[in-house]
Amino acid sequence: MTPAEIIAVVESWLEPYVDVTVLSKIPTWVYIVVPTVFAVYKYTTWTFGTFKKLGIPGPRPWPLVGTSWVMMTQGLVAHDMSFKKYGPVVGSFQGRTPIMIVYDVDILKQILVKDFSNFTNRFPVPFTEYPTKKMITVLQGEHWKHVRNILTPTFSSGKLRKMNKQIQKCSETFLANLSDKADKQESFDFREICGAFTMDVIASTAFSVQIDSHNDPNNKFVTMGKKAFTFSFKSPKLLVFFFLPFLVKPLSKIGISIFPKEVTQFFVDVINKLMDQRHAGEKEKSVDFLQLMMNSSEKEGTGEEGTNDTKAWDDKSDNSKPKGLTHEELLAQGFLFFLAGFETTANTLSLLAYSLATHPECQEKLIKEIDAVVKEHGEIDYDVVNKMTYLDMCLSETLRLYPAGPRTDRVCSSDTTINGVFIPKGMTIISPIYVLHMDPEVWPNPTEFDPERFTPEAKEARNPYYYMPFGVGPRNCVGMRLALTELKIAAASILMKLKFVQSEETQVPLKLHKISMKGENGIRLRIEKRQK
Numbered sequence: 001m002t003p004a005e006i007i008a009v010v011e012s013w014l015e016p017y018v019d020v021t022v023l024s025k026i027p028t029w030v031y032i033v034v035p036t037v038f039a040v041y042k043y044t045t046w047t048f049g050t051f052k053k054l055g056i057p058g059p060r061p062w063p064l065v066g067t068s069w070v071m072m073t074q075g076l077v078a079h080d081m082s083f084k085k086y087g088p089v090v091g092s093f094q095g096r097t098p099i100m101i102v103y104d105v106d107i108l109k110q111i112l113v114k115d116f117s118n119f120t121n122r123f124p125v126p127f128t129e130y131p132t133k134k135m136i137t138v139l140q141g142e143h144w145k146h147v148r149n150i151l152t153p154t155f156s157s158g159k160l161r162k163m164n165k166q167i168q169k170c171s172e173t174f175l176a177n178l179s180d181k182a183d184k185q186e187s188f189d190f191r192e193i194c195g196a197f198t199m200d201v202i203a204s205t206a207f208s209v210q211i212d213s214h215n216d217p218n219n220k221f222v223t224m225g226k227k228a229f230t231f232s233f234k235s236p237k238l239l240v241f242f243f244l245p246f247l248v249k250p251l252s253k254i255g256i257s258i259f260p261k262e263v264t265q266f267f268v269d270v271i272n273k274l275m276d277q278r279h280a281g282e283k284e285k286s287v288d289f290l291q292l293m294m295n296s297s298e299k300e301g302t303g304e305e306g307t308n309d310t311k312a313w314d315d316k317s318d319n320s321k322p323k324g325l326t327h328e329e330l331l332a333q334g335f336l337f338f339l340a341g342f343e344t345t346a347n348t349l350s351l352l353a354y355s356l357a358t359h360p361e362c363q364e365k366l367i368k369e370i371d372a373v374v375k376e377h378g379e380i381d382y383d384v385v386n387k388m389t390y391l392d393m394c395l396s397e398t399l400r401l402y403p404a405g406p407r408t409d410r411v412c413s414s415d416t417t418i419n420g421v422f423i424p425k426g427m428t429i430i431s432p433i434y435v436l437h438m439d440p441e442v443w444p445n446p447t448e449f450d451p452e453r454f455t456p457e458a459k460e461a462r463n464p465y466y467y468m469p470f471g472v473g474p475r476n477c478v479g480m481r482l483a484l485t486e487l488k489i490a491a492a493s494i495l496m497k498l499k500f501v502q503s504e505e506t507q508v509p510l511k512l513h514k515i516s517m518k519g520e521n522g523i524r525l526r527i528e529k530r531q532k
Helices: 003-014 028-045 050-054 069-074 076-086 105-114 141-155 157-162 164-184 190-207 220-228 236-243 245-253 261-280 289-300 310-314 327-357 360-377 389-401 433-437 456-461 480-495
Strands: 089-094 097-102 408-411 416-418 421-423 428-431 498-501 524-529
Touching (some): 050 089, 050 097, 069 076, 076 433, 105 416, 105 428, 141 157, 141 289, 141 480, 157 480, 164 190, 164 480, 164 498, 164 524, 190 220, 190 327, 190 480, 220 327, 261 289, 261 327, 289 327, 327 360, 327 389, 327 498, 327 524, 360 389, 360 480, 389 480, 480 498
Parallel strands (some): 097 428
Antiparallel strands (some): 089 097, 408 428, 498 524
């Protein structure tokens, strides 16, 4: 409609109530702005009565941002912690989207495990660019199940044993660089050097690409890895993702995507080149996740490109569905392995070091265990580190205090009632992992680092759903075993010769980043050589 037509319509609405001579004096822009503001207000608040109808309490939502203003100003953890006061089930809004936060572990058990078939999907992340839209973390329904079934065997204990030497080799480089830091007796950001280690491991175990991130910080794997994790709540792209998700698809068509284009293109090119070499027999086939996925697809018969779109997976006929992974799915999982294996593992390793440095009595106990187990069983490998029970306790306590993902989510696929709470179809459920890990009734003095919380007796006496650093149920983290193996081998290798020490620059207590579970200003520590 033209401005003149809009004015005519508005005047016809108001004419029975307002003198026409008064209407003629109203500036033209008012006829445009007021209806537009009203339409935007109605659109952004249309859903705000959802939880009142369901009888679920929660804070008052505001236009455009919903209840996410706490998340934007104080961070994700502060948001979930502050909402617990409203009760075991709370209504919140991400923009105009209703989100149910569940603090009741009995309801979460039903959602994540027992009634999983009704909560298979996660909140639909609007990845529309190639190939990220086919990552297992964003797939839905039968399509997710198909890819998950193919990926799960690649993370078996047998496969991880075969990758042991690759992880050990990266640990040796890591240890050598830490020894240099010990000689210099200087404080440094341990998170930074952990990132170099995990970068080397994921390049080796996922792609059999040997890099030395410690001594070659300008390596393209390293620079692209850092560019992939530049999110901020002030980022326009992140704000669009949270509050205007319907804009993501059209924006991607004009070249604006969640991840920088050069990052995704770099990894697509690398993986394509490696796959071409292996198909052509130019390079010896390696024991890595890319090869394991390729083997699975070759064995089952890879579907033709483009056959596994959403329509194919909604089709009831099995004939329309590929048996193996398509080329795009292989690329997507390879990119995901890099993303998931680099940042989160580096954060956890640096936080384990921080926890041990600030609790030297726990570190000494762990050193004694490592020495004793290695003396009995020989070199550090997959099987040996899994005999180190106190190491597992220290790592578990680190993951309790600093879970890699402070929350997880599921979407209800059909109306259901759990323990008296009605959950309508399409509702997104948040499992506030960090809040559960900090419940003082379950974890006395929850902010204290205490590995004794994870003795066999303590675990037996506790509801297991109060601890889920990798999620629980069929949609938990598929790479959990690799992450734990990598962390244990690295920690045991370091503590065989070195120990972590607080410096004057070590921040106590640690201030966390608003989005991810890492030190906001890094983790400053010193390294000392152990006295023989």
